[in-house]
Amino acid sequence: MVKDDWTPPKRETWMEQKAALKEKFPEGWKPMKRLSPEAQAGIRALHAQYPEQILRTKWVPTPEEEADRERRWFQRGKSVWNRYAELGVKPPRNGEKRV
Numbered sequence: 001m002v003k004d005d006w007t008p009p010k011r012e013t014w015m016e017q018k019a020a021l022k023e024k025f026p027e028g029w030k031p032m033k034r035l036s037p038e039a040q041a042g043i044r045a046l047h048a049q050y051p052e053q054i055l056r057t058k059w060v061p062t063p064e065e066e067a068d069r070e071r072r073w074f075q076r077g078k079s080v081w082n083r084y085a086e087l088g089v090k091p092p093r094n095g096e097k098r099v
Helices: 013-024 037-049 063-087
Strands: none
Touching: 037 063
16 A cells, blocks of 8 residues: 655755756856956055945955966956957957957
């Protein structure tokens, strides 16, 4: 005798949220706009002048982390321009403004 009234256990809220995000962003979260390392350094400089208004975090990357972040930023730039090349956009020459 097999009962047919079995129902799966209710999923946790975080499991539902994770599934919804996975459905919405199948490749993961990749925001369109990111700050360059130079822009981040500029924000840190502003924070040094106005600590109560800019940045509440005290995290600063180690030299190894900084080098890795620079490498990843450079790789991101190359992948962005590869995508532009597929669309037929030419990279700017020195002194020209980027798209």
